[in-house]
Amino acid sequence: MSLLFHIGRYFLLMQRTLRRPEKWSIYRKQIFREIDVIGIGSLGIVSIISIFMGAVITIQAAFGFESPWIPLYAVGLAARDSIILEFSPTIVSLILAGKVGSSIASEIGNMRVTEQIDALEVMGINSAGYLILPKVLAAVFIFPFLVVISMFLGHFGGYVFGVVTGVVTSYEFIYGVQYEFRPFNVVYALTKTVCFGFIIPSVSAYHGYYTQGGSLGVGESSIKAVVYSIVVLLLFNFLITQLMLA
Amino acid sequence: MIEVRNLNKSFGDRHVIKDFSFTFERGKCNLIIGESGTGKSVLTKCMVGLVEPDTGEVLYDGTDFTQQDYYARKTVRKDIGMLFQGGALFDSMTVEENVMFPLAMFTDMSDSEKRDRAHFCLNRVNLPNAAKLLPAEISGGMKKRVAIARAISVQPQYLFCDEPNSGLDPRTSILIDELIKEITYEYQITTMVITHDMNSVLEIGDKIAFLHKGEKWWEGTRQEILISENKELSDFVYATKFLREFRDRLRTA
Numbered sequence: 001m002s003l004l005f006h007i008g009r010y011f012l013l014m015q016r017t018l019r020r021p022e023k024w025s026i027y028r029k030q031i032f033r034e035i036d037v038i039g040i041g042s043l044g045i046v047s048i049i050s051i052f053m054g055a056v057i058t059i060q061a062a063f064g065f066e067s068p069w070i071p072l073y074a075v076g077l078a079a080r081d082s083i084i085l086e087f088s089p090t091i092v093s094l095i096l097a098g099k100v101g102s103s104i105a106s107e108i109g110n111m112r113v114t115e116q117i118d119a120l121e122v123m124g125i126n127s128a129g130y131l132i133l134p135k136v137l138a139a140v141f142i143f144p145f146l147v148v149i150s151m152f153l154g155h156f157g158g159y160v161f162g163v164v165t166g167v168v169t170s171y172e173f174i175y176g177v178q179y180e181f182r183p184f185n186v187v188y189a190l191t192k193t194v195c196f197g198f199i200i201p202s203v204s205a206y207h208g209y210y211t212q213g214g215s216l217g218v219g220e221s222s223i224k225a226v227v228y229s230i231v232v233l234l235l236f237n238f239l240i241t242q243l244m245l246a
Numbered sequence: 247m248i249e250v251r252n253l254n255k256s257f258g259d260r261h262v263i264k265d266f267s268f269t270f271e272r273g274k275c276n277l278i279i280g281e282s283g284t285g286k287s288v289l290t291k292c293m294v295g296l297v298e299p300d301t302g303e304v305l306y307d308g309t310d311f312t313q314q315d316y317y318a319r320k321t322v323r324k325d326i327g328m329l330f331q332g333g334a335l336f337d338s339m340t341v342e343e344n345v346m347f348p349l350a351m352f353t354d355m356s357d358s359e360k361r362d363r364a365h366f367c368l369n370r371v372n373l374p375n376a377a378k379l380l381p382a383e384i385s386g387g388m389k390k391r392v393a394i395a396r397a398i399s400v401q402p403q404y405l406f407c408d409e410p411n412s413g414l415d416p417r418t419s420i421l422i423d424e425l426i427k428e429i430t431y432e433y434q435i436t437t438m439v440i441t442h443d444m445n446s447v448l449e450i451g452d453k454i455a456f457l458h459k460g461e462k463w464w465e466g467t468r469q470e471i472l473i474s475e476n477k478e479l480s481d482f483v484y485a486t487k488f489l490r491e492f493r494d495r496l497r498t499a
Contacts, residue, residue: 022352023350023351110337111336114334115334116334116336116337118296118330119328119330119334121295122326122406123324123347123351124320124321125351
């Protein structure tokens with residue numbers, strides 16, 4: 001019952017969020033600000049994770065393929081498919097759910113407990129639209145870029161660490177990465193990412209928007225935002241994979 | 247003018263506002279007073295639509311706000327200025343940007359016009375040098391003054407003040423009260439002030455309603471409040487033992 005209540009309230013909030021903005025010029029500024037906060041602000045963590053993720057995947061693949069029957073270029077191939085299909089879109093989105101989700105929930109939650117949201121409403125401003133829509137649009141726009149950067153850096157990390165540690169040669173890694181490359185995999189990954197770009201800020205904003213209590217409530221909202229964003233993200237990861245790859 | 251007619255609001259079994267009726271007159275400071283937890287803030291939230299009343303009417307110059315749809319309410323709200331207890335300034339904006347925000351949202355003013363208007367409003371509340379500061383860098387009293395500047399920037403018809411003196415020293419409280427009074431008279435707006443500060447009541451209370459356990463217990467002026475025979479009101483006004491003894495001596499005399 002409680003779950004249905006939250007789902008219903010979430011959709012009602014989204015309905016309010018997607019109402020026509022009072023003034024597009026103000027929203028446009030907010031969207032650029034959010035792109036900076038969500039996208040540029042996450043570039044560092046995404047880069048570090050991606051490089052080391054690529055490195056570990058390559059070394060693990062090489063460890064698993066220690067067989068004379070499996071060609072060494074399979075290391076590059078396995079690293080490529082793992083990075084493109086799952087690690088970059090999903091793991092990076094999970095990291096962003098933690099970083100961006102908690103930040104959005106605490107920002108909006110703090111505005112709720114300090115009556116800033118009430119102030120917006122009394123001014124005649126659609127608070128849900130003003131606070132949530134720019135974040136959602138910014139995330140939907142910038143997440144695919146972050147994931148593409150993550151894919152590139154994942155391959156770069158795999159290549160550098162693979163070659164430096166001697167588990168794979170430069171030629172075999174590059175040959176494996178190029179071997180039977182299917183552009184559809186990138187389409188699938190970016191489709192997931194766009195979907196995650198909507199889920200993470202909207203679910204987090206929902207928890208922030210309905211924060212109750214004082215600073216304790218803000219903390220609880222941040223935790224719930226991260227947990228529920230991750231759960232919904234994993235659920236949609238499964239659904240999209242089933243729809244697009246099965 | 248705002249007329250509230252037979253307003254009721256319950257939260258579960260708790261009947262918070264009971265059949266409240268009152269007329270908030272234009273050009274006057276209309277005060278709602280009462281102890282903490284008597285439903286003053288809930289009443290205000292019902293009046294501005296932040297909380298939906300169960301029954302009753304809230305008429306803004308004759309139009310029932312409670313029956314209006316979302317877009318019609320937005321139009322009415324553009325004429326409302328509200329001063330929240332904590333100021334409710336936007337943390338990420340400077341003082342100047344806070345005051346300019348409603349102008350940016352609802353007017354087609356150029357940047358320089360908005361800035362001029364913001365500086366005019368900040369001068370009006372005696373904060374000419376705070377424009378570039380962030381809300382975190384100013385005192386509680388200054389926050390309230392900035393909130394007043396933001397509220398009057400769009401020249402509202404109705405001003406709501408939720409405990410404008412809470413957390414302020416007596417001198418700053420009086421400054422805020424005087425400011426509210428001046429603005430009300432100068433712009434001829436309908437002002438509603440929630441307070442339990444007797445200094446405020448005596449300073450600005452043109453018309454007063456005393457709320458007790460969610461009901462309107464008494465209505466009158468600041469001149470009448472001191473001589474009221476209403477027991478609950480008298481206990482509220484003369485809250486300290488010293489004042490009660492003073493009242494009793496006055497009555498005996």
